[in-house]
Amino acid sequence: MRQQIEPVEVADNHGSNGLKGGVRLADQAYLRIRDAIITVRLEPGEPLDEKALSAELGLGLTPVRDALKRLTLERLAVIYPRRGTFVTEINISDERRLTEVRLELEGLAAALAAQRATDDECAELNGLAARLEHTEDAAHLSLDYIAVDAEIHRMIYAAAHNPYLEASLNEYANLALRIWYYGLKRTPSRTPQACSQHDVVKAICARDPAAAREAARDHLRGYSVEVRTLL
Numbered sequence: 001m002r003q004q005i006e007p008v009e010v011a012d013n014h015g016s017n018g019l020k021g022g023v024r025l026a027d028q029a030y031l032r033i034r035d036a037i038i039t040v041r042l043e044p045g046e047p048l049d050e051k052a053l054s055a056e057l058g059l060g061l062t063p064v065r066d067a068l069k070r071l072t073l074e075r076l077a078v079i080y081p082r083r084g085t086f087v088t089e090i091n092i093s094d095e096r097r098l099t100e101v102r103l104e105l106e107g108l109a110a111a112l113a114a115q116r117a118t119d120d121e122c123a124e125l126n127g128l129a130a131r132l133e134h135t136e137d138a139a140h141l142s143l144d145y146i147a148v149d150a151e152i153h154r155m156i157y158a159a160a161h162n163p164y165l166e167a168s169l170n171e172y173a174n175l176a177l178r179i180w181y182y183g184l185k186r187t188p189s190r191t192p193q194a195c196s197q198h199d200v201v202k203a204i205c206a207r208d209p210a211a212a213r214e215a216a217r218d219h220l221r222g223y224s225v226e227v228r229t230l231l
Contacts, residue, residue, distance in 0.1 A: 110216035183230025
């Protein structure tokens with residue numbers, strides 16, 4: 001039996017797409033289902049039943065349906081006619097294809113961040129990099145490490161100050177992160193080496209676009225090698 005998705009406490013759970021705490025109900029549904037898919041609590045090929053998800057999340061059918069539509073656009077879910085909606089399967093070749101795209105876009109984002117990041121954003125990146133060091137366990141990867149590493153990626157995307165690039169990279173990062181969790185779940189006895197982003201953050205905060213681009217690409221190459229050890 002799969003793990004349960006934690007429920008969302010809302011005032012209206014009868015189909016409203018309103019707000020709760022300033023966040024649209026559809027966005028709440030999307031984030032919770034998305035994270036369950038990424039962390040493989042909802043496994044590849046598993047059916048995504050609207051009514052079951054609505055009851056589990058404590059949300060109405062309308063926000064759940066909107067969330068599932070969004071997830072299909074982001075390739076985390078797939079609709080089969082007359083069968084329903086399912087979590088997208090994972091193929092080993094996906095990792096290579098994602099890396100091909102991310103090498104170019106992540107390098108661009110890091111270079112732009114080196115030019116455009118605010119002082120506050122650099123301070124936040126340095127803080128995340130310090131947290132990353134504290135979550136390393138004998139230079140091996142842990143789930144906490146993965147979470148902080150992903151946070152650094154998303155901070156770099158935001159610091160590039162290009163909303164189109166940020167949106168695209170977040171989608172690709174979600175797909176790549178799911179493969180990482182999938183590999184860890186399949187082979188829990190194998191622990192890949194951590195791939196530090198220290199050099200990426202250092203180059204961004206030094207305002208060195210060329211170094212930031214290459215450091216980001218190096219990080220992804222190392223990440224790709226470690227993921228493949230799990231697949």
